[in-house]
Amino acid sequence: MDAxxxxxxxxxxxxxxxxxxxxxxxxxxLYKIKDAQGKKIPFRMNWAQEEFYRNMHYFNIILKARQLxxxxxxxxxxxxxxxxxRNHSAGIVAHAREAAEDxxxxxxxxxxxELPDWLKKEFPARSDSARVLEFENGSSISxxxxxxxxxxxxxxxxxxxxxxxxxxxxxxxxxTGAFNTVHVGQQIIVESTAEGQAGEFFNLxxxxxxxxxxxxxxxxx
Numbered sequence: 001m002d003a004x005x006x007x008x009x010x011x012x013x014x015x016x017x018x019x020x021x022x023x024x025x026x027x028x029x030l031y032k033i034k035d036a037q038g039k040k041i042p043f044r045m046n047w048a049q050e051e052f053y054r055n056m057h058y059f060n061i062i063l064k065a066r067q068l069x070x071x072x073x074x075x076x077x078x079x080x081x082x083x084x085x086r087n088h089s090a091g092i093v094a095h096a097r098e099a100a101e102d103x104x105x106x107x108x109x110x111x112x113x114e115l116p117d118w119l120k121k122e123f124p125a126r127s128d129s130a131r132v133l134e135f136e137n138g139s140s141i142s143x144x145x146x147x148x149x150x151x152x153x154x155x156x157x158x159x160x161x162x163x164x165x166x167x168x169x170x171x172x173x174x175x176t177g178a179f180n181t182v183h184v185g186q187q188i189i190v191e192s193t194a195e196g197q198a199g200e201f202f203n204l205x206x207x208x209x210x211x212x213x214x215x216x217x218x219x220x221x
Contacts, residue, residue, distance in 0.1 A: 023080060024053070031076050032114040034106060036067075040114065049073040058184075058218040061208045062191035070191055074156050075107040081154060082139035083123040090154040092143040093178050095162045100143040101130050103158065108133060108141060146170070147178045153186045155179070161192030164199030171200040184218050 019025045031043045045053060048068040052060075062070050078090035094100035112125070112133065126134045134140040147155070157174060164171040182188050192201050 020084075023084070026080055026084070027053075027073075027076055030115065030119065031080075031111045033072055033076075033111065043072070043076060043111075045073065053077070056187070057216055058187055060187070060189045061204050062189065063205050064191060064193045071103070071156075071158060072107060074189055074191070075103065076111055078141055078154050078156065079108055079111055079133075082133075082135060082141045083137075085137075085139060085153075087138040088154075089139065089150065089152045090141040090156075091147045091150070091152045091178070091181065092141070092156045092158060093147055093174055094143060094145060095159040095166075097145055099158070100145055104131055104133075104143045108143075146173060147181055150181055151183065152181045155182045155186075155188045157188070157190040159192045160190050160204070161195035161199070161201040164192075164201040165195040168199060175200055 019029070028044055029042075032040050033043045035041050046069060049070065049072075052062065052070060053073065064070060075092075078092070082088050082090055092100065092103060094103055112120070124136050126136045131144060132140060132142040155178060157178065160171065160174070163174065179188060190201065190204060196202065
């Protein structure tokens with residue numbers, strides 16, 4: 001190899017190292033997803049995902065009006081954080097077991113499996129099941145219908161509106177259990193389509209609306 005090729009190779013490695021240190025770049029360049037037709041495509045944030053990502057707070061509420069891909073973005077955001085951060089734990093609570101396993105299989109596991117081989121070698125999975133993916137760096141991402149034990153740096157409550165209306169006692173259990181697994185200063189994301197004008201999710205949305213325009217604390221939605 002001549003000197004110029006050596007320099008070019010070194011420059012490329014430096015550029016790649018710099019890019020890999022940028023979470024925004026990683027999310028828009030490393031991961032693949034399935035589109036509405038089930039085809040494998042590179043993930044790129046749309047305008048709604050971009051706005052949410054750039055304005056993310058400690059406690060986030062997403063009232064979904066139509067298919068804008070918020071859940072997909074959050075799954076990739078959690079996966080990326082667990083891969084590139086040591087001893088980082090992310091949890092996802094879905095409204096049903098089938099939904100939890102579908103999120104894990106078609107979003108988290110799919111995105112990881114489609115990574116380039118060289119990147120998977122850098123972040124090898126230590127163990128995985130139908131609901132948990134653990135990495136050798138001590139990080140993990142897990143899904144379920146309830147999370148009461150452990151400590152999480154990131155937590156998603158998916159379709160909380162459905163749980164609030166169909167299983168109000170379970171919604172209260174999630175609020176008193178899963179929410180408390182995340183310490184102040186970490187991140188909670190609650191997302192759902194609207195499901196009536198009552199229940200735990202409706203109350204959270206109302207709290208959030210009342211705080212629009214105000215300076216938020218880490219405990220404010």
